[in-house]
Structures are given as structure tokens and as C-alpha cells.
Amino acid sequence: AQRVTQPEKLLSVFKGAPVELKCNYSYSGSPELFWYVQYSRQRLQLLLRHISRESIKGFTADLNKGETSFHLKKPFAQEEDSAMYYCALSRYFGNEKLTFGTGTRLTIIP
Amino acid sequence: GAGVSQSPSNKVTEKGKDVELRCDPISGHTALYWYRQSLGQGLEFLIYFQGNSAPDKSGLPSDRFSAERTGGSVSTLTIQRTQQEDSAVYLCASSHSGRAGGNEQFFGPGTRLTVL
Numbered sequence: 001a002q003r004v005t006q007p008e009k010l011l012s013v014f015k016g017a018p019v020e021l022k023c024n025y026s027y028s029g030s031p032e033l034f035w036y037v038q039y040s041r042q043r044l045q046l047l048l049r050h051i052s053r054e055s056i057k058g059f060t061a062d063l064n065k066g067e068t069s070f071h072l073k074k075p076f077a078q079e080e081d082s083a084m085y086y087c088a089l090s091r092y093f094g095n096e097k098l099t100f101g102t103g104t105r106l107t108i109i110p
Numbered sequence: 111g112a113g114v115s116q117s118p119s120n121k122v123t124e125k126g127k128d129v130e131l132r133c134d135p136i137s138g139h140t141a142l143y144w145y146r147q148s149l150g151q152g153l154e155f156l157i158y159f160q161g162n163s164a165p166d167k168s169g170l171p172s173d174r175f176s177a178e179r180t181g182g183s184v185s186t187l188t189i190q191r192t193q194q195e196d197s198a199v200y201l202c203a204s205s206h207s208g209r210a211g212g213n214e215q216f217f218g219p220g221t222r223l224t225v226l
Contacts, residue, residue: 045217046214046216098155100152
């Protein structure tokens with residue numbers, strides 16, 4: 001069975017400090033990993049995915065197959081980063097459901 | 111262009127009544143998904159459509175839940191004889207089909223269902 005684990009429900013970080021949101025997964029096969037974000041009163045939107053290997057809004061995430069992790073990182077937190085963050089996975093090839101973690105609510109303290 | 115739209119945005123119903131939730135995907139997206147977001151449960155997959163067929167219905171919680179898609183576009187999620195535990199935000203998403211490693215799903219704003 002596929003599973004995504006986000007161990008932190010809540011995370012508070014001071015503005016300017018580094019941020020790391022943890023995500024671990026279990027999946028037999030080749031997964032595609034995503035981070036989705038939901039800002040207050042906005043719809044769920046894609047932040048980044050491992051295949052694109054790009055930095056979005058200063059965030060990066062590296063897929064570590066050995067540790068089955070896909071942690072989200074940003075070196076300097078900004079107040080506008082406050083949001084709900086979900087890690088998700090799906091099968092790499094084709095269209096299938098996303099399996100989500102339970103989410104981490106990130107609060108940036110001014 | 112327009113994103114995924116859902117209606118109604120809010121629905122309050124009495125226990126035992128039937129409800130219909132509607133989703134309009136992004137034009138040209140052949141894959142459509144329904145998810146449910148509830149307190150304590152996170153985001154749960156319900157059903158996936160490819161065109162008008164549903165190859166994966168594994169997330170539907172009971173036979174009170176059904177969904178259809180017509181014309182490869184609009185989808186309707188129907189909940190019969192609603193129960194209080196059906197209260198949640200129901201999210202719809204769509205994506206391009208058949209692209210390896212390209213499964214970016216675009217989400218609608220959701221329908222908040224409250225069963226009294």
C-alpha cells in the first residue's frame with residue numbers, strides 16, 4: 001500500500017529562519033512526489049514536484065530514494081509562506097490518484 | 111484560461127437527503143478526480159475518471175456515493191441518504207492524460223457539505 005507521512009501537524013518558524021517540512025513515503029515502484037500548498041482562503045495548488053527539480057518561491061525538495069523522503073526546505077522563511085502544506089505521491093507513469101499526507105500547518109512568526 | 115470550477119460552494123442538508131455536487135474541469139483535461147477533505151482525515155481520494163469511464167472507484171466510502179461524467183467534461187458526485195459523517199469539503203481536480211511524469215492536478219475551490 002502507498003502511504004505518505006508528514007510527522008508535524010504544526011510548525012512555527014521565525015521570519016528569516018530556515019524551514020524544513022518533513023515528508024516520508026512508502027511505495028512499491030516508481031513514484032512521483034509533489035508538494036501542494038493551500039494558502040488561507042485559496043484553493044489547493046501545486047508548489048513543486050520532484051521531476052522538475054526547480055525552486056519555487058525559494059522552496060526546494062530533493063527525492064531521497066534511500067531514505068524514502070521528500071523534505072521541503074527553504075533557507076529563509078517569509079511571512080507569506082504561512083500556509084498548509086501537503087506532501088503527495090502518485091504513480092510515475094500515467095494518471096492516477098494522489099495519495100496525500102495529513103499536512104503540516106506552517107506559521108511564520110514576524 | 112478558467113480553472114476548475116465547482117458548485118455549489120456551500121451546501122447544508124438534512125440527514126437522509128440526497129445531494130449532488132458538480133465539477134467543471136479545465137477545458138481539454140481528460141482526467142478528473144474527486145477527493146474529500148475532512149477534519150482528522152486529511153485529503154482522501156474518492157474516484158478518478160478518464161474520459162467518461164471510471165477506472166478507479168476504490169475510494170468511494172459506501173454505495174451511497176456515486177459519480178458520473180458526461181461528454182468527457184462535467185462530473186457530478188451524488189451522495190444518497192446523507193449522514194453526518196459525510197460532512198466535509200469535496201474537492202475536484204483535473205489533469206492532462208497519459209503524460210509520463212506529468213500528473214499535475216489542478217484543484218477546484220471545493221464544495222463544503224454540512225449534514226445536519
